Amino acid sequence: MDAHGELPCPACGYARRGLEHAASCPECGAAGFHGRLVVTGQPESHRESRRAGCVSKAAFMLNGILLLFLSRQPWSDAIAMGIGALFLIAAAIWLLGRVRRKRVVAAGGSLERIAWDFTADGVRVREFASERLVPYSEIEKCWSAPGFMFTGRTRVQLEASGFSHGKGGFPTIMVGGPSHAQRDAVARMKRCIAEGKGEA
Numbered sequence: 001m002d003a004h005g006e007l008p009c010p011a012c013g014y015a016r017r018g019l020e021h022a023a024s025c026p027e028c029g030a031a032g033f034h035g036r037l038v039v040t041g042q043p044e045s046h047r048e049s050r051r052a053g054c055v056s057k058a059a060f061m062l063n064g065i066l067l068l069f070l071s072r073q074p075w076s077d078a079i080a081m082g083i084g085a086l087f088l089i090a091a092a093i094w095l096l097g098r099v100r101r102k103r104v105v106a107a108g109g110s111l112e113r114i115a116w117d118f119t120a121d122g123v124r125v126r127e128f129a130s131e132r133l134v135p136y137s138e139i140e141k142c143w144s145a146p147g148f149m150f151t152g153r154t155r156v157q158l159e160a161s162g163f164s165h166g167k168g169g170f171p172t173i174m175v176g177g178p179s180h181a182q183r184d185a186v187a188r189m190k191r192c193i194a195e196g197k198g199e200a
């Protein structure tokens, strides 16, 4: 079997290195990998960054409401202070996320909790404990963007019918490793998809 990435258990983060691909996780019992190619990578945004994004978005909206409608109210200063506090909270959440990730890496753990398992039925997309199968016939395009947003990783996204940009969205993975290995892994992923669709 062909692989790229640190290959931890997507469900619990256990370092599966040295383990047979098909073996279940000894830590949490989650399934192993069964396809001819498996690629692990980081999520596009980490959970704290997403939460911080939500909080700052709310603060921006409140700020807009304040400026447009409430600026003449006697209590507008109090609202402005509340908005400032929300921005601080967002920054704190984001910072805590950075600290947590540094700790995970320092302890020898992996942040790669997305796994794409190229099985005979399609791409089995595993994101933490959740899992969904994207049949090759439903994949319309496999987008890849190397060096995405200065991360040094390649962003790969499957545009598929039956999925939407909305809730859940198209599956996305941030592929890491040396840049030549990233290029190579993406080429192998695209080849698997083309062969799965019967185009190669």
Ligand SMILES: [Zn+2]
Binding pocket: 009, 010, 011, 012, 013, 014, 025, 026, 027, 028, 029, 030
């Ligand atoms: Zn596990």
